[in-house]
Amino acid sequence: MQEQAIQEIAAAQDLDTLQQVKTRYVGKKGLVTQELGALGKLPPEERKARGAEINVVRTAIQAALDEREGVLKREALDARLRGEAIDVTLPGLGLPAGGLHPITRVYSELTDIYRRMGYEVVEGPEVEEEHYNFEALNIPWYHPARELQDTFWLEDGRLLRTHTSNMQIRYMVEHEPPLKMVSRGKVYRYEATDATHEAMFHQLEGLVVGDGISMADLKGTIAEMARGLYGAGAKVRFQPSYYPFVEPGADFAVYWDNPRGESKWLELGGCGMVHPNVFRAVDDLREQAGKERVYEGKTGFAFGLGPERIAMLKYGIPDIRYFYANDPKVMGQFRGEL
Numbered sequence: 001m002q003e004q005a006i007q008e009i010a011a012a013q014d015l016d017t018l019q020q021v022k023t024r025y026v027g028k029k030g031l032v033t034q035e036l037g038a039l040g041k042l043p044p045e046e047r048k049a050r051g052a053e054i055n056v057v058r059t060a061i062q063a064a065l066d067e068r069e070g071v072l073k074r075e076a077l078d079a080r081l082r083g084e085a086i087d088v089t090l091p092g093l094g095l096p097a098g099g100l101h102p103i104t105r106v107y108s109e110l111t112d113i114y115r116r117m118g119y120e121v122v123e124g125p126e127v128e129e130e131h132y133n134f135e136a137l138n139i140p141w142y143h144p145a146r147e148l149q150d151t152f153w154l155e156d157g158r159l160l161r162t163h164t165s166n167m168q169i170r171y172m173v174e175h176e177p178p179l180k181m182v183s184r185g186k187v188y189r190y191e192a193t194d195a196t197h198e199a200m201f202h203q204l205e206g207l208v209v210g211d212g213i214s215m216a217d218l219k220g221t222i223a224e225m226a227r228g229l230y231g232a233g234a235k236v237r238f239q240p241s242y243y244p245f246v247e248p249g250a251d252f253a254v255y256w257d258n259p260r261g262e263s264k265w266l267e268l269g270g271c272g273m274v275h276p277n278v279f280r281a282v283d284d285l286r287e288q289a290g291k292e293r294v295y296e297g298k299t300g301f302a303f304g305l306g307p308e309r310i311a312m313l314k315y316g317i318p319d320i321r322y323f324y325a326n327d328p329k330v331m332g333q334f335r336g337e338l
């Protein structure tokens, strides 16, 4: 019986089978237990020897059971651990990383350049009063920019600003010269969109006011910005232009010297010397607010440019509408770019 039991124990491949073997031999009604129970029927002189014999068998079987149980338990545990094992060397699930929008990145570059030159960087309201967007900037009612179709009007008579030049006025009303500020933000125009025109786009406005500020300061500043953007060899070009809030006014372009061979003049924005009517309008607003008139006789320059143009060339984006279409195929390319 002992041999038979030991064989069956060794053959048991799992704990369930082993449990069955255990029940068959040493369970309450098991073969060994039955033998022990039968001792009482033996004559007393045989009982002791037979009892000792059966005990030896039982101990041997129990020891074999215990040992096999230990082995099977270890195996079961190993198998479970193998199944649950985490291979830390496997590639992860790749949670998509975010990235800064190309316009944000161009803005950071631009504002870094201007901060280095001592400018304060400010932001202003997108919903604006007509006076700050047009009149105070010497834009009379008959100017083409005032045409209804160029502007999104709100029912309360306010509008979505058409340029960041509103911040020239707001900043001067709050601050006294000398001053240097750049203002960045969204602007809106009611116009048909195409590859280079959006109804919502961004501008960076610059304003410097003091004593004896000249066109040379303006040109030097734009050239410094171009060098900051495109390196020491950057070139700038100025062409006469008309903006009611500057006199003289100009458009400026920087030479984009691209290693991919797409070098060209990039029309970036408008600029000029602040018109005396603008200083007058600011002093009027200051006076209405109980502040001193301080802009009479001052000189200054202003500029406004579109960062979308810079970003399109810099990142090879062929259509301005891609910036705001939220297409993951386009913006996904900027993941992880900070």
Ligand code: FA5
Pocket (backbone or CB within 6 Å): 162, 163, 164, 165, 189, 191, 196, 197, 198, 199, 200, 201, 202, 203, 243, 246, 249, 267, 268, 269, 270, 271, 272, 302, 303, 304, 305, 306, 307, 308, 309, 320
């Ligand atoms: C202005 O908005 C003036 N406020 C700029 C200025 C400021 C002149 C200070 C003088 C002194 P303009 O409308 O040209 O100017 O726009 C300036 C720049 O904004 C353009 O050169 C262009 O880069 C960008 N821009 C204009 N319209 C759009 C548009 N629909 N989509 C994308 N970018 C545009």
